[in-house]
Amino acid sequence: MRRSSLSLPFVLAICTMSASAKQNSTITVSADLQQQVIDWRRHFHEFPELSNREFKTSQTISDNLKALGLDVQTNIAHTGVVAMLKGATPGPTIAFRADMDALPVKEQVDLPFASKQTATYRGQTVGVMHACGHDNHVAILLGVAHQLNEMKDQLSGNVMFIFQPAEEGAPEGEEGGAALMLKQGLFKDIKPEAVFGLHVTNRLHSGQIGYRSGPLMASEDSFEMTIHGKQTHGSRPWNGVDPIVTAAQVIMATQTIASRQVDVTKAPSVVSFGAINGGIRSNIIPDEVSLIGTIRSFDQDMRADIKEKLVFTAETVAKSQGATAEVKIKHGYPVTVNNPTLTEKMIPSIKRVAGDDNVMEVPLVTGAEDFSYYALETPGLFFFLGVTPKDMPLDKSASNHSPRFYVDEPALQVGVRALTQIAVDYLK
Template identity: 50%
Template sequence: MRRNLLLALPLIIVSAGVGAAESSTELAQSVLPDVTKWRRDFHEHPELSNRETRTAKIVADELKKLGYSVQTGIAHTGVTGVLKGGKPGRKLAIRADMDALPVTEQVDLPFASKVKAQYAGREVGVMHACGHDSHTAMLLGLAEIFAKMKKDLPGEIMLVFQPAEEGAPPGEEGGASLMVKDGVFKDFKPDAVFGMHVVSSLNVGTVGVRPGGAMASSDAFHITVHGKQTHGAVPWAGIDPIVTASEIITAAQTIVSRQLDISKNPAVLTFGTFHGGTRFNIVPDTVELTGTIRTFDEGMRKQIMDSLRRTAEHVAAANGATIDAQIPSSESTNPVNYNDPASTARVRESLEKAVGKDKVIESPRWTASEDFPYFALGGKVPTVYFFVGATPTGQDAAAAPSNHSPKFFLDEGALPVGVSAMLQASLDFLSGT
């Protein structure tokens, strides 16, 4: 196990009448034992999307003990806690995601996950390979701090503990979109929503934020190629969907590289699965392809979808095959994770106060996606989402195992950084500074 790196962060006085001797750093350190305990517990007991019952119960119990008004069962296992401060101010929602991934952990930790579960009809290992355990723990730490300063706290806080950020299981709804559909903001109208995510691409102590499109939209697609079954010895007697599907994949590679103006915005078209056939000497009737489309521009998004459908149809026709295409499919669709520019500029100032100006960078656009943008309610509520470094100082973050890897490692020095950064940003926003 690698040793944790605890940072000596600058002592910056937070606003909102917290107390002249108390900084966001000191307050973060005061709850660090609890945050670390929660994080390790959640890490050792991960739960898949829409199955976060144990995590949700712990969260709800802790919030109730702290005096929050708690709602449970939102989007299956989601939890919210509302705290009204003793002074006038704005309303802010802060979101953390709770779900883990169907990944078997390969990190040597005393609290490594040994959990197994059923996923897509098979037994899988379960791991917090994306750091959601830390997000949940840090938000609980913030809940503790806000509760202690309640009489001096301006405005109101809603803490949103979200299930199924990684996507609901096949055939189910879940995640941020379902929380919104279930009325998460029905009785609490936030003036802004903040979120953060730990990332292996940054070292501990570094925080990244970007105005505008920070993370790409994502759309899953599903293409079924219909051929005609025949014996492998006489392929001319049938229509080969394997060859046809292979040609569709090859032809689709030019959609981004030759049909899109990628000098304006990056875009990605990736095939993730190819399923067809049951035996080496039988040409099957069908092949199923799935994949993902990532864009930052609505026009480019539509262009990729139209081009992919046209390419698949024409390649199939040239081979005598047909297709059924769901482009996009209903499995996973997330909007661009858009940071309101004016709010982001103010949050960046808060982050610089919390962790040091030289430790805050402008994040590059990331073609990963998030369902956090659903909390913006179609652009009606400004949102800001920033990144917290998770790779130990001194290690090459670019070479570190990425989020979603079975070797993903979170240095716990990230915990006080995340708590301090979000605390400063939240208090500055609530008090209008």
């Protein structure tokens, strides 16, 4: 009979490694643990929760970790869970992070465990789905915790397990995510020597792993602009100040920031507008126009420079037309940077698990991740785990955040093995 996704005790058939063999041993995952990880994933997928509202998810995680006898802390950054596993002998502490939150997306994948959950988001009733794959991250890290707990007599050091809420961003008016966990003292008493994380992706086939030393994922900052003009009749534009024409000029002028005003040989950057709103009739020039957009970059100094140039450009162009520009920038996630020394040290461990041909360097990713906050505090390594079925062309697979995002579950055991191998090799 298929075990319940909430079952806690089970026997792991793991062969004990001798201390002398530990360095050259490749981690394997028992069939029982592989199935348990899948069961966990299906449970979390069926019952997703939005950012800062991961109450049942958090409870299930903490119950499992407490059953292992780990030191467990809860309610960090609202719903976060942190557990500590202590090895047999003293040594360094390393950390692993998994994010827990889902997205306001109505699932369109035909699965027996598809989400039918709903929630309120920005005042509307929405479907809720693990469309970014965080259910897999939680299941994988629970598997790593169980596997390492069976092997703790062979570890010299400690492992911190971080189950983090609100990676997708806290609700309006709330704090959350990695930044809040750190603000509340996550690394204050025990600061890990290194922190590791992974993210499932449709851009690699099942079991493949993608990494990049140095900058991997972009910083993310959003902005709002209001161009203030002077209302007038559309037939007499000289009697007012046209904020629509001014907004168009601002949009075009700001495109020269990335192409002409910052060093394109240093790192790529993007300034994109996502919406423009103003006016209501064809023959009325309105008082104001509002615009929203995003900034992406891969260098922290360039990031700050672009934001300054965005404000200066908008204000100067508006002034030249007799209008004014009000710019508000919401500072988002920093650049996700993989420590080069740590990356070089641990990639051989990942290759032992996945195979040399399945581990590859990937291009820069303009998406953003709040794992970046941890990597600002201590050396970090973040990599991607492919979950697109091997017989499906990558360009035909649904991307993360899509209502059709699909995960090939055999890939999960590769994630468990990779993170476990990293822990064993680092703490050897």
